Amino acid sequence: MNIEPGRCGRLEQALRHRRDAGGKCLVPYLTGGLGDDWLQTVCAAAAAGADAIEVGVPFSDPVMDGITIQQANEKALAQGATPQRILSELRSVVTDIGVPVAVMTYANIAHHMGYERFASSLADAGVSGCILPDLPLEEVGEWAGCARSAEIETVLLASPTASEKRLQMVCERSRGFVYGVGLLGVTGVRSELSESATRTAARLKKLTDRPVLVGVGVGTPEQAAAVCEAADGAVVGSAIVARMLAGAGPEGVAELISEFRAALD
Amino acid sequence: MTELSEAIPVPSVPSGLMGEPSASGRFGDFGGVYVPETLIGPCQELDQAFRSAWGDPIFREELNSLLATYAGRPSPLSECLNLSKELGVRVLLKREDLNHTGSHKINNVLGQALLANRMGKTSLVAETGAGQHGVATATAAALFGMDCVVYMGSVDIARQELNVFRMRLLGAEVRSAESGSGTLKDAVNEAMRHWVSVSESSHYCLGSVMGPHPYPWMVREFQRVIGDEARHQSAELLDGGVPDVVVASVGGGSNAAGIFTGFVDTAAQLVGVEPAGGAAISRGVPGIVHGSRSYLLQDEWGQVQEAESISAGLDYPGVGPEHSHLAATGRAVYKQVTDSEVIEAFTLLARTEGIICALECAHALAWVSRARSELQGSTVLLNLSGRGDKDVAQMMGLLG
Numbered sequence: 030m031n032i033e034p035g036r037c038g039r040l041e042q043a044l045r046h047r048r049d050a051g052g053k054c055l056v057p058y059l060t061g062g063l064g065d066d067w068l069q070t071v072c073a074a075a076a077a078g079a080d081a082i083e084v085g086v087p088f089s090d091p092v093m094d095g096i097t098i099q100q101a102n103e104k105a106l107a108q109g110a111t112p113q114r115i116l117s118e119l120r121s122v123v124t125d126i127g128v129p130v131a132v133m134t135y136a137n138i139a140h141h142m143g144y145e146r147f148a149s150s151l152a153d154a155g156v157s158g159c160i161l162p163d164l165p166l167e168e169v170g171e172w173a174g175c176a177r178s179a180e181i182e183t184v185l186l187a188s189p190t191a192s193e194k195r196l197q198m199v200c201e202r203s204r205g206f207v208y209g210v211g212l213l214g215v216t217g218v219r220s221e222l223s224e225s226a227t228r229t230a231a232r233l234k235k236l237t238d239r240p241v242l243v244g245v246g247v248g249t250p251e252q253a254a255a256v257c258e259a260a261d262g263a264v265v266g267s268a269i270v271a272r273m274l275a276g277a278g279p280e281g282v283a284e285l286i287s288e289f290r291a292a293l294d
Numbered sequence: 295m296t297e298l299s300e301a302i303p304v305p306s307v308p309s310g311l312m313g314e315p316s317a318s319g320r321f322g323d324f325g326g327v328y329v330p331e332t333l334i335g336p337c338q339e340l341d342q343a344f345r346s347a348w349g350d351p352i353f354r355e356e357l358n359s360l361l362a363t364y365a366g367r368p369s370p371l372s373e374c375l376n377l378s379k380e381l382g383v384r385v386l387l388k389r390e391d392l393n394h395t396g397s398h399k400i401n402n403v404l405g406q407a408l409l410a411n412r413m414g415k416t417s418l419v420a421e422t423g424a425g426q427h428g429v430a431t432a433t434a435a436a437l438f439g440m441d442c443v444v445y446m447g448s449v450d451i452a453r454q455e456l457n458v459f460r461m462r463l464l465g466a467e468v469r470s471a472e473s474g475s476g477t478l479k480d481a482v483n484e485a486m487r488h489w490v491s492v493s494e495s496s497h498y499c500l501g502s503v504m505g506p507h508p509y510p511w512m513v514r515e516f517q518r519v520i521g522d523e524a525r526h527q528s529a530e531l532l533d534g535g536v537p538d539v540v541v542a543s544v545g546g547g548s549n550a551a552g553i554f555t556g557f558v559d560t561a562a563q564l565v566g567v568e569p570a571g572g573a574a575i576s577r578g579v580p581g582i583v584h585g586s587r588s589y590l591l592q593d594e595w596g597q598v599q600e601a602e603s604i605s606a607g608l609d610y611p612g613v614g615p616e617h618s619h620l621a622a623t624g625r626a627v628y629k630q631v632t633d634s635e636v637i638e639a640f641t642l643l644a645r646t647e648g649i650i651c652a653l654e655c656a657h658a659l660a661w662v663s664r665a666r667s668e669l670q671g672s673t674v675l676l677n678l679s680g681r682g683d684k685d686v687a688q689m690m691g692l693l694g
């Protein structure tokens with residue numbers, strides 16, 4: 030089941046590179062279009078040690094997100110964020126930041142533009158991967174076909190309560206990495222890492238050679254380090270977005286990302 | 295339902311519509327299971343449980359008995375002599391307003407509560423707009439001894455305080471959905487977010503024919519009792535015939551789906567009526583939200599737009615996927631009415647027939663009233679989905 034590293038996309042290559050060198054992957058999530066300096070924040074996050082950056086394209090009804098990312102979505106939309114604006118701004122920095130970018134949004138944003146057009150506009154913007162959490166295995170086929178044609182890596186989510194067989198299917202069809210969901214719930218910082226986070230990572234690691242990252246409920250450097258005892262890396266969203274919402278600016282966000290980086294190294 | 299009505303042959307036009315959805319949970323191009331992986335397990339569990347229960351005569355018997363002895367079914371069919379004279383259209387009302395808790399919502403809720411009980415769930419989660427579905431769910435939870443959490447938009451909490459108090463009286467916890475527009479769509483988001491974390495012990499009791507598979511199908515099946523009864527009742531009244539037109543209001547579309555199932559295989563024209571400010575079928579384009587692909591009001595980027603209607607129960611930017619399919623195939627048509635037409639219809643029914651109806655079903659009557667010249671001499675069956683007690687305070691503010 031080994032995949033030739035040369036044949037996988039930029040996102041997977043970058044994560045494999047970190048992992049195969051014995052490191053742990055850090056993928057911060059930032060809400061696109063949030064504040065005037067979100068693009069500088071993306072650059073600062075890359076410089077602070079992110080292996081890839083997840084950029085959220087805001088959606089009006091983010092059903093998998095908790096209050097922090099909901100508020101960020103609402104605020105960015107009120108500030109006039111659109112998929113087109115976010116992508117065209119991203120295009121201006123994506124080659125300079127040196128790490129791949131994955132876009133995270135909801136199915137309707139892609140569906141409304143048309144899957145083919147959305148996939149090609151991601152590619153035009155230099156984006157490597159895409160996460161659409163409301164496209165489970167049952168619904169992802171049509172999108173995945175369009176994404177493949179545009180050489181966009183579609184990252185699939187794996188649920189803590191999924192059967193072994195379903196996890197296997199997710200691992201086979203996911204590109205870039207396999208996104209283990211840390212707990213049964215929405216995004217948001219919790220006081221403790223759920224026991225299901227490491228358990229899910231360990232189950233996934235047995236099934237795939239692809240990088241396994243865990244996100245949702247990974248909110249502190251300590252929690253990230255803990256989940257990485259089983260996982261190849263962590264996706265950190267709400268903790269970072271909360272900093273953005275608090276007006277910490279690119280430096281404040283970079284500082285937090287450095288703390289996560291230090292905890293994983 | 296008498297012996298006689300069973301014997302009367304009714305013209306039947308096989309349509310292949312309103313049966314089971316496809317294996318992928320679709321009605322034509324609409325429906326599906328657009329939920330995060332973490333909700334796939336609960337949706338699959340529910341699909342299996344519903345299939346097994348619906349095929350089990352004991353479950354059906356239990357549900358029928360509850361509907362009869364607790365909800366008060368069958369609901370009567372009323373012929374509106376005064377209104378008919380005024381409009382020049384023969385109007386028959388299917389009286390869902392006379393059910394326990396005052397609307398058709400109880401049909402679905404008793405079905406789901408019985409199913410949840412059979413699945414070993416100990417609590418119910420629901421969303422509500424006008425509060426009717428929330429009250430019905432809180433009622434069923436009390437009856438079955440289950441815990442109940444109801445999400446309601448902050449705007450709706452303010453405009454339907456009586457129903458909020460009812461739910462609390464019934465022992466439910468009402469939680470305010472503050473995000474977005476503070477209406478039904480946001481309450482659905484919150485209910486789904488909550489369900490992810492409690493699905494092992496909780497059943498999500500969705501209130502309309504929307505959401506991911508199996509909800510649109512299951513809720514329609516639980517509401518088909520409206521159509522089945524009305525088919526027999528109208529045959530009895532119409533010498534074995536069917537009405538020319540069957541009309542119902544459409545929010546998510548459950549009362550309409552319920553009555554349409556009884557007539558989809560006849561020559562009756564099926565008409566759904568949406569509020570002009572929430573006309574997903576007439577003004578929307580296909581989109582994906584709340585678990586299914588269906589017509590949806592959205593902006594040029596696919597952001598879901600806020601609906602705006604005088605009636606909280608129809609204040610929803612989407613519509614159940616089966617209605618999108620019925621519209622696409624042309625088997626049903628969907629019309630829009632304005633808030634002022636609705637207020638007029640609401641007062642018309644009160645004045646002519648002595649029935650204060652819910653603002654939702656006043657939409658259906660508003661269309662009949664507007665289309666009366668085309669409908670002259672025909673027979674219209676209207677689903678009177680609920681009673682208007684909940685809306686009286688709001689009307690008092692508007693009409694003085």
Ligand SMILES: Cc1ncc(COP(=O)(O)O)c(C=O)c1O
Pocket residue numbers: 397398423424425426427501502503543544545546547548549550606607608652654655679680681
């Ligand atoms: C009386 C009544 N009718 C209709 C509706 C609309 O829902 P649906 O379209 O699912 O019947 C509601 C919703 O709250 C209602 O309370």
